[in-house]
Amino acid sequence: MPEKPEFSFRQTLHMRRNFIGKSCKLHFEAAPLKISRASRQYLYDDTGQEYLDCINNTSHVGHCHPHVVGAGQEQMAKLCCSSGFLNEQASLYAKHLVSTLPESLCVCFFLSSGSEANDLALRLAASFTKKKDVLCFDGAYHGNLATLVEISPIRYKRLGTAHQQKEWVHIAPTPNTFRGKFDASSENPGLLYANETIKVIEKAHRNGREIGAFISEHVISASGMVVPPENYFSIIYRYVREQGGICIADEVQCGLGRCGEQYWGFQLHNVVPDIVTIGKPIGNGYPLAAVITTKEIADSLGDFSSTFGGNPVACAVGRAVLEVIDNEKLVSSAKNVGKCLKDGFKAIQHKHPMMGDVRGVGMLIGVELVMDKESMKPAKEAAEILTYKMKERKIILGFEGKDKNVIVLSPPLCFTTDNARSVVQNFSEVLTNIETEAASVGLTSLDNVGSNNSDNVTIDVITDQPTISIHAFSDEDDEEDEESAAKRARYEEVD
Incomplete structure (x- = not known):
């Protein structure tokens, strides 16, 4: 009852x-x-x-997983928030998290939501490249902070007729082989869609704009679980980097083993991003998010702090989630x-x-x-x-x-x-x-x-x-x- x-x-x-x-x-x-x-x-x-x-x-x-709940309860009874002080949980969690990623991605920043993580990723990109402009998909959603709404074109219609695309935002067609310009029967649709994206980048350059970051999911969830075709990301990652930009993988939806084949969504496409963002699932419902990047990009940011990001309870919960993923295969x-x-x-x-x-x-x-x-x-x-x-x-x-x-x-x-x-x-x-x-x-x-x-x-x-x-x-x-x-x-x- x-x-x-x-x-x-x-x-x-x-x-x-x-x-x-x-x-x-x-x-x-x-x-x-x-x-x-x-x-x-x-x-x-x-x-x-x-x-x-x-x-x-x-x-x-899983909802209310006993190992995750227990880890959070135990840590909450000891210490909840210790912003600015050394704590073991954050260090151990960061070490475990980076062990799941390619070697170059070795520095963590902890936050409380996926939106915060994506916002910090844009700050890091601008700090490192000295370029503010961002490339995204027309079917993208990356969060509900002001900067992220601007790079979430699938939400533009809901913002009303008053909304105007910002000059620093550049929108590429979602590589959708069911409903897009090129379908799965096309010869090398990944290359065809990549060429369409390159045209967007080149147009930006002609207008005096330079792309600082390309942000994308590797399974585009807001567009209805669209999986971009083979070769698309490898071509675009290379081209963006040649133009002096960096690549951000939004793994909020598809990370931590959800894609099945690999631990991270970007691994399905045989690429390594410069920044990875994670939210939602890593805390199994507890507010926790992370940005993981290279040492060079991390060091380019002058100062950063988050009152609740990386607090001991959140990191204890995050560690427990990783343990469950491993232990329960x-x-x-x-x-x-x-x-x-x-x-x-x-x-x-x-x-x-x-x-x-x-x-x-x-x-x-x-x-x-x-x-x-x-x-x-x-x-x-x-x-x-x-x-x-x-x-x-x-x-x-x-x-x-x-x-x-x-x-x-x-x-x-x-x-x-x-x-x-x-x-x-x-x-x-x-x-x-x-x-x-x-x-x-x-x-x-x-x-x-x-x-x-x-x-x-x-x-x-x-x-x-x-x-x-x-x-x-x-x-x-x-x-x-x-x-x-x-x-x-x-x-x-x-x-």
Whole structure:
């Protein structure tokens, strides 16, 4: 039985609406959840209902992991904040963290959020190169501080017509081989996209601007888990450096083994950045972030201090997270479970006219929904409805991308193959109903909807893995009133 809450759901919601800014959106705004506790990959609401959490990458090794919680509790009972004094936890954590990175990345700065980390990275770049200008992707999101909003073009539309791109910001096309200028069938799309980016840099030079830093994720999460094509980053890293700039890897979303193949996202592309930024997952929910760079770049900054960055509790928690990743072999798990999840979606893709693309690496998966595979028109409403219907089945998904039509999954790394199978099967059943409804009202022509629903889809990923059986379900389950449709939530990035 769940503990009796101090305040009812209605009272809690009423206080939130009165005392918290309305721009701070809730997931599922039309029917929000009151989450009272969490464990591993599960959330529990105020009635005790269990939900499978497929989006909370902040709780990197699992909600309330006992080793992480214990480390934090033990250190908090000794010493919490000792800004400006020597403490063992910070030194030990820095040593462990740099041991996971290439040898050149050997100096740490500790902060409290990914936004702070990216802001410091820009300061370091400007200090070292003596150039302020920044190159970023048009589908990028790097944080919510003022400087970072300017290099997060995917947010420009929300800033309104008054927003003007700053002269020090230069925007390259996101190398998206599904919806971009060059698709996967193009010959060497990595080179083609790199040439487009080089044109942006050359235009800046003609206008008297010099690029000081190129900042990027290596799996572009805000664009809907876009994985840039082979060779792209190696070409651009080389060109930016030839022009006197440096390269920043934003690993907030894809670092610490989430990509499965390697510990860091940039390693998937065989490049070594000059600065790495990390946030969110390294504290497993506790405020902690880091910037790691070369000694030369670190020494170029005259002075830096952070009251809470590197405090002993945060560093004890950070050390515990790294220990759990190693001890529980979570990098390998991310690779295997992520393959199960991605291959599961690919196995059902041909049965669903609205499944335009399945992409990602490790435990970063995106499924792009379209009205039909010929027009590729983004199915924004379908993505939103699908997340609500999956919530009814006690599975929490998110949606991202420029058109908010990409279903995204970035769960805690303790996610299992059983979890993956459950998600794929329920996803398929819900999407079948949505496709049928869309066809019935003439929104799209989906002649083959449900035509193969009696078949079994085998996901031959892990030994002895059972098949997924796909079944249609009642149209009655998909009724939605006008008020709910108008108030559906938008998932926002948060630090």
